[in-house]
Structure formats: structure tokens, C-alpha cells
Amino acid sequence: MQVLKEEVRQRIIKSARREFKKHGFEKASMRSIASSANMTVGNLYRYYKNKEDLYGAIIGSLFDEINSLKSNMPEEPESRLNYLLDGFKELQKDHRSEWLTLFGGSTGTKFQKVADDLHGVLRDTLMDVLKKNDRRPEIAVPVASAIIYGLNTILKSEKDKSGDLADDFLNYMMVDIANRVA
Amino acid sequence: MQVLKEEVRQRIIKSARREFKKHGFEKASMRSIASSANMTVGNLYRYYKNKEDLYGAIIGSLFDEINSLKSNMPEEPESRLNYLLDGFKELQKDHRSEWLTLFGGSTGTKFQKVADDLHGVLRDTLMDVLKKNDRRPEIAVPVASAIIYGLNTILKSEKDKSGDLADDFLNYMMVDIANRVA
Amino acid sequence: MQVLKEEVRQRIIKSARREFKKHGFEKASMRSIASSANMTVGNLYRYYKNKEDLYGAIIGSLFDEINSLKSNMPEEPESRLNYLLDGFKELQKDHRSEWLTLFGGSTGTKFQKVADDLHGVLRDTLMDVLKKNDRRPEIAVPVASAIIYGLNTILKSEKDKSGDLADDFLNYMMVDIANRVA
Amino acid sequence: MQVLKEEVRQRIIKSARREFKKHGFEKASMRSIASSANMTVGNLYRYYKNKEDLYGAIIGSLFDEINSLKSNMPEEPESRLNYLLDGFKELQKDHRSEWLTLFGGSTGTKFQKVADDLHGVLRDTLMDVLKKNDRRPEIAVPVASAIIYGLNTILKSEKDKSGDLADDFLNYMMVDIANRVA
DNA sequence: CATGAATGAGTCTTCATTCAT
DNA sequence: TATGAATGAAGACTCATTCAT
Numbered sequence: 001m002q003v004l005k006e007e008v009r010q011r012i013i014k015s016a017r018r019e020f021k022k023h024g025f026e027k028a029s030m031r032s033i034a035s036s037a038n039m040t041v042g043n044l045y046r047y048y049k050n051k052e053d054l055y056g057a058i059i060g061s062l063f064d065e066i067n068s069l070k071s072n073m074p075e076e077p078e079s080r081l082n083y084l085l086d087g088f089k090e091l092q093k094d095h096r097s098e099w100l101t102l103f104g105g106s107t108g109t110k111f112q113k114v115a116d117d118l119h120g121v122l123r124d125t126l127m128d129v130l131k132k133n134d135r136r137p138e139i140a141v142p143v144a145s146a147i148i149y150g151l152n153t154i155l156k157s158e159k160d161k162s163g164d165l166a167d168d169f170l171n172y173m174m175v176d177i178a179n180r181v182a
Numbered sequence: 183m184q185v186l187k188e189e190v191r192q193r194i195i196k197s198a199r200r201e202f203k204k205h206g207f208e209k210a211s212m213r214s215i216a217s218s219a220n221m222t223v224g225n226l227y228r229y230y231k232n233k234e235d236l237y238g239a240i241i242g243s244l245f246d247e248i249n250s251l252k253s254n255m256p257e258e259p260e261s262r263l264n265y266l267l268d269g270f271k272e273l274q275k276d277h278r279s280e281w282l283t284l285f286g287g288s289t290g291t292k293f294q295k296v297a298d299d300l301h302g303v304l305r306d307t308l309m310d311v312l313k314k315n316d317r318r319p320e321i322a323v324p325v326a327s328a329i330i331y332g333l334n335t336i337l338k339s340e341k342d343k344s345g346d347l348a349d350d351f352l353n354y355m356m357v358d359i360a361n362r363v364a
Numbered sequence: 365m366q367v368l369k370e371e372v373r374q375r376i377i378k379s380a381r382r383e384f385k386k387h388g389f390e391k392a393s394m395r396s397i398a399s400s401a402n403m404t405v406g407n408l409y410r411y412y413k414n415k416e417d418l419y420g421a422i423i424g425s426l427f428d429e430i431n432s433l434k435s436n437m438p439e440e441p442e443s444r445l446n447y448l449l450d451g452f453k454e455l456q457k458d459h460r461s462e463w464l465t466l467f468g469g470s471t472g473t474k475f476q477k478v479a480d481d482l483h484g485v486l487r488d489t490l491m492d493v494l495k496k497n498d499r500r501p502e503i504a505v506p507v508a509s510a511i512i513y514g515l516n517t518i519l520k521s522e523k524d525k526s527g528d529l530a531d532d533f534l535n536y537m538m539v540d541i542a543n544r545v546a
Numbered sequence: 547m548q549v550l551k552e553e554v555r556q557r558i559i560k561s562a563r564r565e566f567k568k569h570g571f572e573k574a575s576m577r578s579i580a581s582s583a584n585m586t587v588g589n590l591y592r593y594y595k596n597k598e599d600l601y602g603a604i605i606g607s608l609f610d611e612i613n614s615l616k617s618n619m620p621e622e623p624e625s626r627l628n629y630l631l632d633g634f635k636e637l638q639k640d641h642r643s644e645w646l647t648l649f650g651g652s653t654g655t656k657f658q659k660v661a662d663d664l665h666g667v668l669r670d671t672l673m674d675v676l677k678k679n680d681r682r683p684e685i686a687v688p689v690a691s692a693i694i695y696g697l698n699t700i701l702k703s704e705k706d707k708s709g710d711l712a713d714d715f716l717n718y719m720m721v722d723i724a725n726r727v728a
Numbered sequence: 729c730a731t732g733a734a735t736g737a738g739t740c741t742t743c744a745t746t747c748a749t
Numbered sequence: 750t751a752t753g754a755a756t757g758a759a760g761a762c763t764c765a766t767t768c769a770t
Contacts, residue, residue, distance in 0.1 A: 049741095
């Protein structure tokens with residue numbers, strides 16, 4: 001059965017998204033992606049030249065926007081923090097599936113450092129904010145993680161279509177931050 | 183020869199711990215566990231019938247304590263929350279390596295649900311607390327994640343030997359909780 | 365549309381020649397032949413039913429001339445030898461590319477035996493010449509190889525456009541042959 | 547069926563030798579080596595860590611001796627030529643199969659340059675000799691090829707156990723060299 | 729008790745060839 | 750007549766698991 005290239009491409013992307021989200025890059029299997037897209041492996045490789053290329057096709061748009069987010073950061077710590085948190089919410093809304101894929105399992109990929117980087121940027125910004133308020137900066141480490149994983153958990157649950165929960169959660173994490181740290 | 187056997191078992195456990203923590207369940211290799219325990223694969227399989235069984239032997243003690251923790255929970259939400267958070271700190275201190283193994287890479291294992299369970303218990307308790315204070319309970323979902331991953335991040339960094347940072351972080355997360363939620 | 369077909373066929377031949385010379389039969393790729401002939405694989409297969417068939421189309425003319433060379437050989441050993449050596453030079457000049465393709469990479473092809481055959485004819489002729497002069501005939505075996513590979517090496521280097529080096533080399537190989545053998 | 551490691555290793559080597567000699571490195575198949583050694587691929591990889599490693603196990607000893615041959619060359623052209631030709635004969639006698647494997651198909655291997663090098667050394671030496679006798683040095687190129695392929699042909703034929711034919715052939719190639727070149 | 733050789737199914741990837749359109 | 754999507758078998762290599770010794 002002969003089908004349109006674009007339709008097939010969509011089938012691949014769809015099944016790859018599932019597989020990568022479920023197993024991460026390394027344990028995802030091209031075979032199983034192909035077969036759940038009703039296709040032979042050989043044909044899969046007509047569309048994407050290798051596993052990383054296919055992964056990139058899924059993660060790509062998010063990747064670009066993360067980079068542009070990082071390149072436009074304000075200097076001042078507090079506005080940088082707001083800028084980042086708003087940016088995260090935006091990215092998560094527009095690239096739900098990609099975000100989860102990236103943060104779920106990009107180990108073994110050139111994209112891994114993007115995820116790590118984002119983490120690092122948030123952490124450093126938090127540190128700067130804390131320092132400015134004469135508070136222990138070390139707590140920035142777990143707090144950055146907490147924020148990212150908290151947001152991811154919301155994302156996973158699929159229920160927060162409005163984005164209200166994410167707003168509330170971020171508010172919860174940030175409100176009166178200076179007074180909650182030793 | 184019971185003595186000898188026990189010594190061998192310890193060697194296996196020790197090297198398996200390292201391997202599982204480093205690579206997670208799926209990417210850990212029985213061959214490399216055996217060889218770094220100065221032992222052949224065949225012999226490894228005399229002690230543990232397969233990879234998951236070995237994984238269980240490592241996660242096991244933590245698993246038991248998690249279960250006992252769960253079976254002694256106080257009824258009242260607020261004391262249950264404190265009970266849990268204290269319990270977590272205790273478990274992380276006593277089973278650092280196992281904890282990281284469990285939460286870092288139990289995908290593909292029957293133990294994954296243990297991690298998920300713990301998550302669920304914390305979430306439900308948070309929900310109960312929030313309900314009692316007439317606050318939106320949904321936020322419990324990301325907050326539970328945030329707590330667990332924040333603690334894990336501290337654990338990973340190896341720097342918090344005293345446990346102070348964990349205390350500060352939990353304080354940060356819990357202080358005035360009722361007033362930070364819509 | 366016979367004209368068009370012929371033009372296409374030429375494009376195929378041209379790009380196949382390059383590919384086969386470069387990689388030999390086994391490592392040559394139909395895909396790459398098609399694409400460097402600005403054409404799809406499917407269409408390639410309309411002109412040549414498989415890889416070996418295409419290979420034959422290239423080797424073909426040389427193949428025919430080799431056969432005609434072989435069928436017109438003089439009886440008398442010494443003139444046969446001259447006839448062959450002259451023929452080789454002629455063939456190499458007129459079918460440089462095909463010759464290198466045939467002797468460079470026909471392994472896995474039914475044409476390999478053509479190359480072997482030519483070798484055999486030269487060897488047998490040399491043997492007859494040696495016998496006639498009461499010399500050890502066995503040396504014909506390495507000498508036939510030496511001649512053919514020596515000529516191929518000249519051909520490969522692309523520098524001998526005049527053919528002088530080939531002449532000198534053959535002279536070197538043949539001069540006073542009877543006195544150089546035990 | 548459980549067998550001694552050494553016996554198995556021999557079976558592998560034997561079947562790899564055949565395969566590599568027949569198809570060269572690139573087209574030789576690990577699968578077919580394994581199966582003609584009555585073995586699974588997995589087991590083959592217990593003995594040799596990859597295809598090149600296995601190839602090296604076959605070619606290795608010859609490789610070493612070639613290197614030692616090259617490092618002890620006399621300065622003076624004519625004695626260097628004799629040294630090389632004697633060396634070749636020696637190596638061919640002691641490493642018949644390896645020699646044919648190396649010169650038959652080492653493309654794609656780190657060993658290829660060894661073969662090419664040897665060729666180059668012989669060619670350069672011939673050139674020096676010719677220059678010293680005021681003869682056209684270009685002919686060294688085909689003559690070096692002729693010598694090597696001639697010797698290989700003798701080797702392939704398996705008939706020259708005494709080495710007499712190789713001696714006669716080299717004599718044939720070298721005798722009165724200065725007077726046979728323009 | 730312990731060894732480590734062997735298996736078999738899995739991994740990603742390539743390629744000649746076919747066939748619906 | 751031509752397209753290029755699809756197939757299937759093969760390539761090198763890995764690894765959990767079993768079993769003869």
C-alpha cells in the first residue's frame with residue numbers, strides 16, 4: 001500500500017514520540033518505533049537517517065526555542081528569574097510532549113546538555129537572587145530541581161490545560177522567597 | 183561454607199550497587215557487575231536468579247522500610263505529613279545509595295511502582311492538609327514531586343552530610359504553606 | 365521516445381562507470397549510481413534488471429573485444445605472444461576505465477572469469493614460447509601476472525598517455541626472455 | 547558441547563583465514579565466519595572483540611615482521627634491493643596465508659598502509675637503483691607491482707614448496723636490469 | 729561451588745530489489 | 750515511462766541467561 005510521504009512521516013513521529021517519551025533515547029528501539037508505525041525498519045531509515053536524527057526531529061523545535069530563550073536573558077537577577085519562569089511555562093505549553101521527552105530521557109544525545117543547561121541557568125539565577133537578599137545560596141540547587149520537576153509533573157498529568165496550576169505552583173515556590181530561607 | 187557464601191554475596195551487592203546507581207536498571211550490565219566483583223557471570227547467577235532479583239536485593243532493605251513507614255502512618259493529616267517528611271530524611275540518610283538507585287533508574291522494574299507509591303502517599307497527605315485548610319488541593323501533585331526531586335538533588339550532590347540543607351529545603355517548601363496557596 | 369531512452373542509458377552508464385571503478389562491484393551502490401545519474405532507483409531498474417546486468421553493460425564492450433581477441437589468435441607461439449601484448453595495449457588504451465574496473469573489482473561477478481581467462485591465455489602462450497626454447501615453463505605463471513598487474517599499475521597512474529611507459533615495461537619484461545630463464 | 551578455548555580459537559582462525567582470503571576484509575562476514583566455525587556470532591565475539599581485531603590476529607605476526615624488515619634496511623640501493631627481495635621470499639615462505647590475506651584485501655583496515663608501504667619501499671629502492679645506473683626511473687612503478695603480484699601468484703598456486711620458482715622469477719625480473727631499461 | 733563457553737535474540741544500520749501509483 | 754515508498758535480509762555488535770564441565 002502506497003501512502004503519502006507526509007502521512008507516513010506523521011505516523012513515524014507519533015510512534016517515535018511515544019517510544020522516546022516512554023523509554024528515553026537510549027532504550028528506545030528503532031524496531032519498535034517502526035513496527036508500531038506499521039512499517040519496516042528499512043523504510044523508517046528512508047525518513048530519518050538515524051536514531052538521533054529522528055530524536056532531533058521530535059525535540060528540534062523545542063531545542064531552538066530554548067536556545068533563543070537563553071540568548072535573551074535580562075541581566076538583573078530578579079527580572080531574569082521571572083523571565084525564565086515565564087519562558088518555561090510558555091515552552092511547556094507550546095511543546096508539551098517535546099518537553100517531557102527532553103527531560104525524561106535525552107541521555108546519550110547531543111540534546112542532553114540543553115536540558116542540563118536549562119537547569120543550570122535556573123539554578124544560577126536563583127543563587128543570584130538569594131545572594132542579593134543575603135540568604136544562603138546553596139538552597140538554589142534543590143529549589144531549581146524542585147521547580148523543574150514540579151512543572152514536569154503537572155505537564156505529565158495532562159490536566160492543567162489552562163495553565164492555572166502551573167501558575168499557582170510557581171507562585172507557591174516563589175512567594176516571599178527571601179523570608180523562607182535561612 | 184556459609185561464611186564464604188556470605189562474603190561473596192556482599193561482594194556482589196557492593197558492585198551491583200555501584201553499577202545500578204551509575205546506569206540505572208536497564209543499562210546496567212550483569213557482566214560488568216560480575217567482573218567488578220571478581221567473579222564470573224555464571225556464579226553471579228547462583229546467588230541471584232536474574233537481574234531483577236539482584237536489583238531487588240539492593241533495593242530490598244529500603245523497600246521494606248518504605249513499607250513499614252507506610253503501614254505506621256498517623257491518621258491526622260498534618261502529623262502524617264511531618265511523619266512522612268521525617269521518614270524520608272531518615273531513609274535517605276540510612277539508604278542513600280539505594281534511594282538514588284530507586285528514584286534514579288528503576289524503570290523497567292517491578293520496583294518502579296514503589297517509587298510511584300511513595301510519591302502518591304506524600305501527594306495524598308499534602309492534599310488532605312490542603313483540604314483541611316480550605317485550599318486548592320490540586321497543587322499537592324507538583325509539590326509532592328518538587329519535594330522528592332529536590333531532596334534527591336541534595337542527595338546526589340553529596341555535600342549535605344549534616345542534613346542541614348535538607349532541613350532548610352523542607353522548611354522552605356512547607357513554611358506557611360496554607361498562605362501560599364490560592 | 366527512443367532518443368530519450370538512449371540519453372538516459374548514457375547517463376546511467378557514465379555514473380555507473382565512475383562508481384564501479386571507484387568501489388568495485390560488491391561495494392558499489394545502486395542508489396548512489398541512480399542519484400548521481402539524476403534518476404530514481406526504480407527507473408534505473410527499468411534499464412538494467414540488476415546490478416550485475418548493469419556491470420555487464422559497462423564491461424560489455426571490453427568483454428566482446430576480449431573475446432574477439434581470443435578467437436583470432438595466431439597458432440605460432442611467438443607471434444601469438446606479440447599479438448596478445450599488442451592487443452592488451454590496444455584494449456587498455458581504448459577501454460581504460462573498463463579495463464581497470466574489470467581487473468580492479470569484478471569479484472562476485474560472472475565477469476571475474478573473463479579476467480582470469482585472459483590471464484590464462486597469456487600464461488599458456490608464454491608457456492608455449494618457453495617450451496619451444498627448452499626452458500622451464502612454470503615461470504609463465506608469475507610472469508603472466510607480473511605483466512598484467514604491471515600494465516594495470518601504469519594504467520592507474522594516469523601518467524602514461526603516450527603509451528611509452530607501457531612499451532618500455534613490456535620490453536623490459538620480454539627482452540631476451542629465453543636467456544633469463546633457467 | 548563444551549570445548550577447550552584453544553581448540554575453538556583455532557576453529558575461528560581457520561575459518562576467518564578462509565573468509566578473509568576469499569573476500570577481503572570489508573566483504574568478509576562475521577556471521578559467515580562464525581557459522582563456518584560451527585559457532586554463534588555471540589561466541590565469536592567472546593574471542594575477538596571485533597572484526598578488525600580478528601583480522602589482526604591473523605595478519606599480526608606478518609605485520610610485525612614486515613615492520614622489523616623495514617626498520618633494518620641497508621642504505622646502499624643495490625644491497626637494499628637484494629635485502630628486500632630476500633626478505634619478501636622469507637616472509638612469504640613463513641607466512642603464506644597471511645601474506646595473501648594482506649595483499650588480497652586489507653582495504654578498510656589499519657593494516658592496509660603496511661601493504662602499500664611495502665610496495666612503496668620496493669618501488670623507491672628500484673628507482674634508486676635505476677637512477678644510479680642512469681636509466682629511466684619511472685619504470686620502477688610497474689616493475690614493483692609486477693614483482694609483488696608475480697610473487698603472490700606463485701604463492702597462490704601452492705606448488706612452489708621449495709621456493710625455486712620464486713627464485714627463478716626474481717632472477718628473471720632482475721637479471722641485467724640496467725640493460726633492459728631505456 | 730564455581731567456571732566461563734555458548735546461545736539467541738536483541739541493538740542500530742545499509743542496500744538491492746520490487747511495486748503501487 | 751518514471752517515481753520513490755516499501756520490503757526483507759543482511760551487516761557488525763551486545764547482552765541476559767543457561768549449562769557442560
